[in-house]
Amino acid sequence: xxxxxxxxxxxxxxxxxxxxxxxxxxxxxxxxxxxxxxxxxxxxxxxxxxxxxxxxxxxxxxxxxxxxxxxxxxxxxxxxxxxxxxxxxxxxxxxxxxxxxxxxxxxxxxxxxxxxxxxxxxxxxxxxxxxxxxxxxxxxxxxxxxxxxxxxxxxxxxxxxxxxxxxxxxxxxxxxxxxxxxxxxxxxxxxxxxxxxxxxxxxxxxxxxxxxxxxxxxxxxxxxxxxxxxxxxxxxxxxxxxxxxxxxxxxxxxxxxxxxxxxxxxxxxxxxxxxxxxxxxxxxxxxxxxxxxxxxxxxxxxxxxxxxxxxxxxxxxxxxxxxxxxxxxxxxxxxxxxxxxxxxxxxxx
Amino acid sequence: xxxxxxxxxxxxxxxxxxxxxxxxxxxxxxxxxxxxxxxxxxxxxxxxxxxxxxxxxxxxxxxxxxxxxxxxxxxxxxxxxxxxxxxxxxxxxxxxxxxxxxxxxxxxxxxxxxxxxxxxxxxxxxxxxxxxxxxxxxxxxxxxxxxxxxxxxxxxxxxxxxxxxxxxxxxxxxxxxxxxxxxxxxxxxxxxxxxxxxxxxxxxxxxxxxxxxxxxxxxxxxxxxxxxxxxxxxxxxxxxxxxxxxxxxxxxxxxxxxxxxxxxxxxxxxxxxxxxxxxxxxxxxxxxxxxxxxxxxxxxxxxxxx
Numbered sequence: 001x002x003x004x005x006x007x008x009x010x011x012x013x014x015x016x017x018x019x020x021x022x023x024x025x026x027x028x029x030x031x032x033x034x035x036x037x038x039x040x041x042x043x044x045x046x047x048x049x050x051x052x053x054x055x056x057x058x059x060x061x062x063x064x065x066x067x068x069x070x071x072x073x074x075x076x077x078x079x080x081x082x083x084x085x086x087x088x089x090x091x092x093x094x095x096x097x098x099x100x101x102x103x104x105x106x107x108x109x110x111x112x113x114x115x116x117x118x119x120x121x122x123x124x125x126x127x128x129x130x131x132x133x134x135x136x137x138x139x140x141x142x143x144x145x146x147x148x149x150x151x152x153x154x155x156x157x158x159x160x161x162x163x164x165x166x167x168x169x170x171x172x173x174x175x176x177x178x179x180x181x182x183x184x185x186x187x188x189x190x191x192x193x194x195x196x197x198x199x200x201x202x203x204x205x206x207x208x209x210x211x212x213x214x215x216x217x218x219x220x221x222x223x224x225x226x227x228x229x230x231x232x233x234x235x236x237x238x239x240x241x242x243x244x245x246x247x248x249x250x251x252x253x254x255x256x257x258x259x260x261x262x263x264x265x266x267x268x269x270x271x272x273x274x275x276x277x278x279x280x281x282x283x284x285x286x287x288x289x290x291x292x293x294x295x296x297x298x299x300x301x302x303x304x305x306x307x308x309x310x311x312x313x314x315x316x317x318x319x320x321x322x323x324x325x326x327x328x329x330x331x332x333x334x335x336x337x338x339x340x341x342x343x344x345x346x347x348x349x
Numbered sequence: 350x351x352x353x354x355x356x357x358x359x360x361x362x363x364x365x366x367x368x369x370x371x372x373x374x375x376x377x378x379x380x381x382x383x384x385x386x387x388x389x390x391x392x393x394x395x396x397x398x399x400x401x402x403x404x405x406x407x408x409x410x411x412x413x414x415x416x417x418x419x420x421x422x423x424x425x426x427x428x429x430x431x432x433x434x435x436x437x438x439x440x441x442x443x444x445x446x447x448x449x450x451x452x453x454x455x456x457x458x459x460x461x462x463x464x465x466x467x468x469x470x471x472x473x474x475x476x477x478x479x480x481x482x483x484x485x486x487x488x489x490x491x492x493x494x495x496x497x498x499x500x501x502x503x504x505x506x507x508x509x510x511x512x513x514x515x516x517x518x519x520x521x522x523x524x525x526x527x528x529x530x531x532x533x534x535x536x537x538x539x540x541x542x543x544x545x546x547x548x549x550x551x552x553x554x555x556x557x558x559x560x561x562x563x564x565x566x567x568x569x570x571x572x573x574x575x576x577x578x579x580x581x582x583x584x585x586x587x588x589x590x591x592x593x594x595x596x597x598x599x600x601x602x603x604x605x606x607x608x609x610x611x612x613x614x615x616x617x618x619x620x621x622x623x624x625x626x627x628x629x630x631x632x633x634x635x636x637x638x639x640x641x642x643x644x645x646x647x648x649x650x651x652x653x654x655x
Binding site: 074 | 546549552555557558566567
């Protein structure tokens with residue numbers, strides 16, 4: 001178990017600065033997910049924690065100890081790579097054993113731990129096989145077993161599920177959550193997939209352009225985004241942003257599932273005239289794309305309305321986010337409600 | 350139903366016929382060259398080894414296995430076989446070992462400029478003809494006035510006999526040929542090293558693997574197919590060594606550098622015994638086949654294929 005902290009970390013490749021100044025705290029025993037689009041610096045951050053990438057400036061601490069000059073192998077970290085990075089010339093057993101043998105763990109102890117771990121991940125029948133003769137899911141398990149067997153302080157995963165098919169991915173997500181509960185170790189997980197982040201994390205670190213945009217629990221991140229970027233990154237379809245109606249370049253945001261296919265009372269919310277453009281049937285709910293005087297807005301609802309219907313839709317003040325011209329979240333009080341109500345009064349399109 | 354079939358089939362058949370013909374036409378030049386310059390000479394080699402006579406005999410007598418018997422009874426031939434095997438062993442082992450070491454060293458260096466310069470220097474001898482290299486080293490290795498000995502003397506060492514003594518001549522030729530061929534093998538092994546994914550090395554780093562153990566447990570097994578391939582190629586070319594022997598020593602001193610192909614050449618053109626030369630050629634062929642087969646057989650278990 002360990003906490004991790006990055007203080008004023010900078011990473012540059014030559015003149016190309018990838019991360020300018022990063023401060024990150026990862027709680028002991030947490031399942032922290034670094035999420036963001038490709039090239040946002042999340043993998044680089046992970047690799048700096050492991051030591052596979054050196055920090056250009058700043059300090060990395062694991063368990064309160066500065067590890068800048070500690071070799072990756074001495075940081076007591078395990079990592080699961082995106083492509084698994086199994087040793088192709090070794091059998092499953094040798095792959096799992098390799099790290100232990102390097103640490104000079106006695107042979108019987110090694111055998112015991114390998115058997116234990118393989119029991120957990122269900123690899124016992126494949127110990128003598130080479131990675132080339134395993135399926136993607138099995139290779140994934142070998143990578144997990146190899147990481148688990150070392151009983152590390154920190155468990156790193158770099159997009160470990162991206163090479164699996166959708167069904168297996170969903171299954172592995174549950175297994176990883178269970179694994180985290182069982183091991184109680186600090187997990188640091190990198191992904192670009194918001195679903196993985198939302199489903200598994202205790203703590204999400206949303207990154208963009210080498211900066212942390214928001215760090216919070218999944219619920220907080222979803223319901224209380226601190227800027228437009230966060231609001232639009234999590235949730236599908238993404239948060240509606242209405243621009244150009246409010247004074248001072250302010251923008252109004254609300255999630256598609258908060259759009260009601262009926263009108264709101266004065267003082268409760270705003271009403272928007274709309275016509276149904278497209279309709280996607282998902283089963284339990286329907287996603288509508290609505291044409292309105294303020295642009296296209298997305299709506300997720302259980303109500304069934306025909307294509308082409310013209311109607312009034314409503315959004316409650318409680319479900320709205322107000323953003324300033326700098327895209328950062330603004331408080332939405334009584335005065336702002338009045339301002340919004342005035343801006344969106346019916347017929348003022 | 351049958352009507353449709355009949356309607357479709359000729360069109361398909363015509364197309365297939367056309368494709369087949371095209372295939373034959375495209376393969377023909379290579380096949381003809383192979384037949385004329387490889388298969389026919391090979392068969393003729395075996396056929397001619399059963400006859401006596403000299404180069405200008407019109408109808409040589411059939412002598413059966415007599416040429417082979419003469420060869421195996423000859424002490425010279427035993428010496429030649431031993432020389433060839435020793436030479437091959439020295440060149441192949443030295444070449445592959447050095448190539449793996451140099452390639453790994455180059456691969457571990459991230460300095461691209463230095464890498465390019467080193468590679469160019471190592472590779473250049475490969476593009477120079479054997480004749481030039483041999484002539485050059487004949488002078489460099491001269492035991493009295495050679496450059497190498499002046500360097501040795503200047504450094505306070507005794508002169509080395511190089512090509513002048515039966516004890517050192519074969520080794521000296523082997524050294525020259527290793528120097529000449531090294532660049533090519535370094536290049537092949539470098540390519541193999543570059544194919545190893547970096548993430549595997551990173552995994553090893555996180556597993557706290559010592560450098561040497563990484564080399565022997567990960568790098569070496571992963572480039573084993575290339576090592577096998579290069580060692581087979583190097584073995585075959587060592588068995589066929591001729592130009593350097595012919596120029597640098599002419600098989601001497603005291604037959605100490607006489608190798609199989611040089612022996613074949615001498616018997617065919619100097620001593621005028623083509624039958625015996627052909628028999629030696631057949632033996633060379635059998636040797637090369639056997640050793641290649643053995644290499645594949647032995648390493649089948651040790652080589653890792655993806």
